[in-house]
Amino acid sequence: MERKPVLQVCRACGKAYYPRKARCYCGSTEFEERVLEAKGRIVTFTIIHVPPAGFQPPLKVAIADFGVVKILGRLEEGYEPGLGDQVEALERDGVVFLKPVS
Ligand SMILES: [Zn+2]
Incomplete structure (x- = not known):
């Protein structure tokens, strides 16, 4: 899923x-949740x-900047990444994937 x-x-x-995180860098421990909709x-x-x-090699990983956060994720087999490519982040079985937006 x-x-x-x-x-x-x-x-x-x-x-x-x-x-x-358990605690924000500002010292607060009060958080709310927000679904990441941004590309x-x-x-x-x-x-x-x-x-x-x-x-299985090759294992491809990337960091994508979503504005409010940067996320480390795996890339799908067959996808040849490029700097600046637009992606969306999806969790699948506890693993984060960065998928190109077509
Ligand atoms: Zn804070």
């Missing part, structure tokens, strides 16, 4: 986190040719 990531947003200062852009990526056990 795929779902959009749920961000944790500080009620005191508005900073967003993903993954979750992001790839700001860096790497291709791992010698992945950990259990993963």
Whole structure:
């Protein structure tokens, strides 16, 4: 099952986190949840040719900037990433994927 990531947003200062934190850098522990609807852009990526056990090479991972947060995620097989590519973030079985927006 795929779902959009749920961000944790500080009620005191508005900073967003993903993954979750127990305490905001401002000291607050009061958060609300917000589904990430925005599209992001790839700001860096790497291709791992010698992945950990259990993963098929090449394993591609990237960081995308969604404005309020940057998210680290895996890229789908067959997708050749480029800097600036527009992507959406989706969680599937607890793993975050960054999928190109067509
Ligand atoms: Zn805060």
